[in-house]
Amino acid sequence: MTSKSDNAKQKMDTGGDCRVGFGFDSHRFSHDRKLHLCGLEIPDHPGLAGHSDADCALHAVIDALLGALALPDIGELFPSTDPKWKGVPSRLLVQTVLGLVLQRFPDFELVNLDLTLITESPRIAPHKEAMIASLSELLGVPRERISVKGKTNEGMGWIGKKEGMAALCALSARI
Numbered sequence: 486m487t488s489k490s491d492n493a494k495q496k497m498d499t500g501g502d503c504r505v506g507f508g509f510d511s512h513r514f515s516h517d518r519k520l521h522l523c524g525l526e527i528p529d530h531p532g533l534a535g536h537s538d539a540d541c542a543l544h545a546v547i548d549a550l551l552g553a554l555a556l557p558d559i560g561e562l563f564p565s566t567d568p569k570w571k572g573v574p575s576r577l578l579v580q581t582v583l584g585l586v587l588q589r590f591p592d593f594e595l596v597n598l599d600l601t602l603i604t605e606s607p608r609i610a611p612h613k614e615a616m617i618a619s620l621s622e623l624l625g626v627p628r629e630r631i632s633v634k635g636k637t638n639e640g641m642g643w644i645g646k647k648e649g650m651a652a653l654c655a656l657s658a659r660i
């Protein structure tokens with residue numbers, strides 16, 4: 486006789502599972518760097534300091550993806566002490582992570598993605614459609630299943646003082 490927990494285990498072993506992931510990232514602005522968000526270069530704005538191109542939007546997406554699957558996080562996979570990842574476009578990190586995910590979960594499918602960028606500048610609205618298109622291409626998710634929202638921090642704290650910006654990402658996936 487199979488118990489309820491055996492059934493649950495069998496379901497996990499054979500896939501069909503639904504997962505939710507959440508990711509957060511933040512970086513300090515740096516005047517001698519270019520700004521990269523969602524895999525796009527945003528012109529005429531200070532960039533973000535970091536080991537890679539410091540695309541905090543993609544870093545939040547990566548951690549949400551890895552979190553959904555309970556895999557090691559972005560800092561464990563791409564340590565800032567490893568010269569291999571110095572200055573690399575975060576698009577490449579996303580592609581590397583998707584490769585790992587598909588190796589481990591061949592039926593993996595990203596269902597939807599909800600991203601919030603918190604910054605006093607640049608304004609996100611003018612870049613929103615291009616960001617959604619970039620994420621859609623990079624992650625293989627239809628545009629209508631991707632949301633990108635920009636918010637300010639109402640002048641409060643380190644974000645309000647324009648010291649840096651933050652990104653939050655929630656997503657769901659099937660494995």
Ligand SMILES: [Zn+2]
Pocket residue numbers: 510511512535539540541544
């Ligand atoms: Zn980061």
